[in-house]
Structures are given as C-alpha cells and as structure tokens.
Amino acid sequence: MRTLLMTTVLASALAVAGAASAQSSIRPGQTIQGNFSAKDARMGDGSHYRCYVVQTNPEEAYTVTLSSSDFDTYLSAGPGADCDDTSVFNDDGPDMGTNSQLRFASSGGLWIIKANTLSEGETGRYELRVSAGERVRPTTQxxxxxxxxxxxxxxxxxxxxxxxxxxxxxxxxxxxxxxxxxxxxxxxxxxxxxxxxxxxxxxxxxxxxxxxxxxxxxxxxxxxxxxxxxxxxxxxxxxxxxxxxxxxxxxxx
Structure with missing residues (x-):
C-alpha cells in the first residue's frame, strides 16, 4: 500500500508538471544513465536539460551527482515538482572536475532535480545518482x-x-x-x-x-x-x- 501510494503521488506530480520538458522519477539509491541529444529540451541559454522527481523523507540528507565524460555538467534542485523552480545549484562538485554534485536537507515531500549541460548545444551520455545519507535536522536556531x-x-x-x-x-x-x-x-x-x-x-x-x-x-x-x-x-x-x-x-x- 505504501509503495502504491508513493507511485500515485509521483505519477500525479509528473502529470501536473509543465510540458516544456518531460519529467521522470528517480529513487534514492538509484542511478540513471541518459543521453542528451539535439531533440532534448533547451534552457534559455541553449543548454539541454532533463528533469527528475524524487520522493524525500523529513530530516534526511541527500546527495545528487551528475557525471559525464562527454560534456561539462550542471545541476540544480529544489523542493516541489516544478522544473522551473530550483534553488540549489552546483556546477563543479568538490574535486570532481567537470562533474557536478549538490547536497540538500529535506523537510519531506517531492524534490525536483534538473540535469543540465553547462554550455549551449552540448550533447552526450551522462549518469545521474541520488543517495540518501544521514538523518539531519535543518538548522533554524x-x-x-x-x-x-x-x-x-x-x-x-x-x-x-x-x-x-x-x-x-x-x-x-x-x-x-x-x-x-x-x-x-x-x-x-x-x-x-x-x-x-x-x-x-x-x-x-x-x-x-x-x-x-x-x-x-x-x-x-x-x-x-x-x-x-x-x-x-x-x-x-x-x-x-x-x-x-x-x-x-x-x-x-
């Protein structure tokens, strides 16, 4: 029942999302391999992107990694399922060259992840991974x-x-x-x-x-x-x- 409910929530979020870019779901612990082509959606700067929705747990830390040997990567993410509403950004992860990595602490619910090429017109294969880490409590004091x-x-x-x-x-x-x-x-x-x-x-x-x-x-x-x-x-x-x-x-x- 719990798995069915989560699947229903994700499916509803994907159906409501805008038509500018098709969205897919990704689970914590999952690695997705993809390939940007000239047919993929483009940002205003001409770079290609795809959007993924992940279901998160309250007070849990997540690490998102985007890697490619074909192009310079760029990552963004944010709470919700709107691919145009991302507030966490990363170009190059620590000591990762042209690969990108970002971390966020969630208060629960859906998060959107945008996998992106850094520059206009870049194409090629990539790997996107979401990892769940330690339990954390976002600082508000x-x-x-x-x-x-x-x-x-x-x-x-x-x-x-x-x-x-x-x-x-x-x-x-x-x-x-x-x-x-x-x-x-x-x-x-x-x-x-x-x-x-x-x-x-x-x-x-x-x-x-x-x-x-x-x-x-x-x-x-x-x-x-x-x-x-x-x-x-x-x-x-x-x-x-x-x-x-x-x-x-x-x-x-």
Missing amino acids: VLPIAVGESRSGRLEFSDRRADDGSFYDCYALTIARAGSVAIRLDSGDFDAYLGLYEGPQCDGDSMASDDDSGGGTSAQIVQSLRAGTYSIRANTLASSEEGDYTLSVTSRR
Whole structure:
C-alpha cells in the first residue's frame, strides 16, 4: 500500500508538471544513465536539460551527482515538482572536475532535480545518482553575539538557505547604547556575504549588506545603530558553498 501510494503521488506530480520538458522519477539509491541529444529540451541559454522527481523523507540528507565524460555538467534542485523552480545549484562538485554534485536537507515531500549541460548545444551520455545519507535536522536556531565578541561557525547544507540557494547562519545582536559597530565575516573556504537586519530573525529587507569590503573575500559592514535588537546573516555569496568562518562585532568610535 505504501509503495502504491508513493507511485500515485509521483505519477500525479509528473502529470501536473509543465510540458516544456518531460519529467521522470528517480529513487534514492538509484542511478540513471541518459543521453542528451539535439531533440532534448533547451534552457534559455541553449543548454539541454532533463528533469527528475524524487520522493524525500523529513530530516534526511541527500546527495545528487551528475557525471559525464562527454560534456561539462550542471545541476540544480529544489523542493516541489516544478522544473522551473530550483534553488540549489552546483556546477563543479568538490574535486570532481567537470562533474557536478549538490547536497540538500529535506523537510519531506517531492524534490525536483534538473540535469543540465553547462554550455549551449552540448550533447552526450551522462549518469545521474541520488543517495540518501544521514538523518539531519535543518538548522533554524538564532545564535547570540555581542559587541566585542567573535564566533566561529560552519555553513553547510543543513543550514538555513536564502532565496538564491546560499547557506547562512543567523545571529542576534543586542545594542545597549547607540553607537557605531563594525561587523566582519572571514572565511578561507568561501566568498563571504553579510546582511544586517532590524529585529532578531534575519528576515525582511536588510538595513545593510556587503560582499568584500573586508578585503579579499571577507565581508564587512560599518553601521551606526540605535539601542535595540538586530540580526546578522553570516552568508556565503554563492549558492551551495560550504565551509568554516569567523564572525566578529567590534565597537567603532
């Protein structure tokens, strides 16, 4: 009964999906071999793609790998069954050359996977694999930080995810007395990005943001703040980047 129900859900999702590209199902632990030809659907940039739907379990981590010796690969994925709505991206997996790999932590339900050539008109054989890994609980906690403190952390696939697919941690900052502060984010693993928000939840429009004012790939915001509670996004600049970082807040006079 459970297998029949899952099959019915997947079949319904595929039937509802748009006609721009035929969609297939893939199971965790399954490897699919395919072949892009000139007849396959194309993105706006002229690259070929195919879409696959996978049924996921809550609080479980998944790894998707796309490999080919014929073309440079590109992967994207996102919750739901809409092939045009993907928020997790990867071009080249870690130490994988032209192959691609991405990871995501699911809250359950269907996820869409788009297997794609990187460049216009590329064709050839490919292999797509979905693996289920350890049980994880997506991070939603807000961490405290005070003026004069530094915090070390790590961004990874189980962390909060911005609309562009980048990972971030959220820190709450309480300002007891109005003044100017410098907020700095350093990492040797990824290009850092900072956002400063009113309130404790890292939501809404940012008061200030920065990519590289800290020099190199470091981000820094210098801002005059009234007494109150603020929040800081310690964020990667690009989608799906992972790594260690240091966040610091200092007083400026």
